[in-house]
Each structure stands twice: as C-alpha cells, then as structure tokens.
Amino acid sequence: MPTDPLTDPAALTRLRREMLRFAELQLRDRALAEDVVQDTFIKAMDKRDSFEGRASIKTWVFSILRNTLINAIRSRAKFVDVSTVESEGEQVALDALFDANGRWMDGARSEVWLAPDQAAENSAFWEVLEVCLNDLPENTARVFTMREFLGLATDEIGQTTGMSVSNIHVVLHRARMGLRECLRQRWFETEAATC
Numbered sequence: 001m002p003t004d005p006l007t008d009p010a011a012l013t014r015l016r017r018e019m020l021r022f023a024e025l026q027l028r029d030r031a032l033a034e035d036v037v038q039d040t041f042i043k044a045m046d047k048r049d050s051f052e053g054r055a056s057i058k059t060w061v062f063s064i065l066r067n068t069l070i071n072a073i074r075s076r077a078k079f080v081d082v083s084t085v086e087s088e089g090e091q092v093a094l095d096a097l098f099d100a101n102g103r104w105m106d107g108a109r110s111e112v113w114l115a116p117d118q119a120a121e122n123s124a125f126w127e128v129l130e131v132c133l134n135d136l137p138e139n140t141a142r143v144f145t146m147r148e149f150l151g152l153a154t155d156e157i158g159q160t161t162g163m164s165v166s167n168i169h170v171v172l173h174r175a176r177m178g179l180r181e182c183l184r185q186r187w188f189e190t191e192a193a194t195c
Contacts, residue, residue: 006044006057015058016041019065025142026069026150027076036072040065070150073160125187132182136175143168144175 006012016037023033044061051060133141143161146152147168152160154168163171 006041006048006061015061019062022062022145023065023069025138026146027072028142032072032076036068037065040068043068066150070152073146073150073152074156076160128183128187129179132179132186135182136178140171140175140178143171144179147172 019037019040020033023036024030027033027036040061043064047064051057055063133145136144139161143157143163146157146160147154154165157163157168158165161168
C-alpha cells in the first residue's frame with residue numbers, strides 16, 4: 001500500500017521538495033514559493049476529510065497547489081509593473097499527446113494516463129516528463145507549465161512574464177518540440193526497446 005504523504009514524514013519531505021520546485025519555477029521567488037507550498041499544505045489538511053480517493057493523495061495535493069499558484073500569480077500580477085518583453089507507431093503514440101494545433105491534449109492525460117491499471121507506467125511516464133521539462137531552458141519550461149498545467153491564458157502569462165503574445169506562442173512551440181523529441185528518446189524508444 002502506498003504511503004500517505006500527509007502522514008509519513010519521509011513522503012511528506014519528498015512531496016514538499018517536488019511542490020517547492022514546481023512553485024519556484026512558476027513564481028521565480030523562493031520565499032513566495034515556500035509560502036504557497038505552506039498554504040497548500042494547510043488547505044490540504046483542512047480539506048482532508050473531503051478527499052474522496054479518486055486520485056492519489058499526491059495528485060490531489062498538487063491540484064490544490066495548482067489553484068494556489070494561479071491565485072498567487074494573478075494577485076502578484078495586479079501589483080507588479082511588468083515590462084513588455086521515428087517509427088510510425090511511435091509517431092502515432094507521440095501525436096496522441098498533442099492536438100492538431102500542437103497543444104497538449106487534456107483528454108489523453110485524463111483518460112489514458114490516469115487509468116488505474118496503468119498506474120506504475122503512468123508514474124514512470126510523469127517522471128520522464130519531469131526530466132524532459134527540467135532539460136528545457138527554465139523560462140521555456142515555466143511558460144509551458146503555466147499554459148498546460150496551470151491553464152493560464154496567454155494574456156495572463158504575458159502579464160506575469162512580460163512577454164508578448166507572439167513570443168509566448170514561439171516559446172510554447174519550442175517547448176512542445178523539445179518535449180516531443182525528449183519524450184521520443186526517453187520514453188517511446190525506451191518502451192519499444194523493452195517490448
């Protein structure tokens with residue numbers, strides 16, 4: 001049985017480290033990231049009785065972190081003056097991650113990767129994705145996760161980062177291409193080699 005990261009000290013330390021890394025990437029402010037992670041833990045503990053177990057506790061806590069980050073980004077934007085600144089099968093599987101416009105597909109993530117019978121594989125995939133995100137330039141990874149994981153609109157990303165809309169689209173394109181290549185090398189080719 002998996003350990004509960006809210007009650008197991010070692011699991012809690014690992015979860016906090018992951019959350020802090022993600023929050024710091026988005027906020028670029030260590031102190032604010034620590035505050036957001038702390039607020040997330042407080043909210044999780046307060047809402048613990050409402051946890052239904054449909055997802056892992058880690059996924060549930062990260063969804064609280066996501067909402068807390070969005071609120072922090074939006075509230076900070078109000079106060080900060082921002083300047084304007086393969087193989088065929090492998091290709092089909094890779095294309096399933098992105099829609100026709102090259103956007104990350106939510107349906108694939110929720111329907112395929114969250115299937116209970118694929119939990120171990122899903123966990124391994126997300127670890128590979130995290131490595132691939134870490135391989136991207138920091139600002140590229142930040143913009144990608146703001147758009148695809150936090151669900152921020154392009155104008156909100158622009159307010160937070162000081163980037164123009166066209167620049168954001170270029171960065172998102174580069175992020176998707178970088179992730180596509182990294183996932184091809186580290187996930188799809190590895191899977192094909194083990195079959």
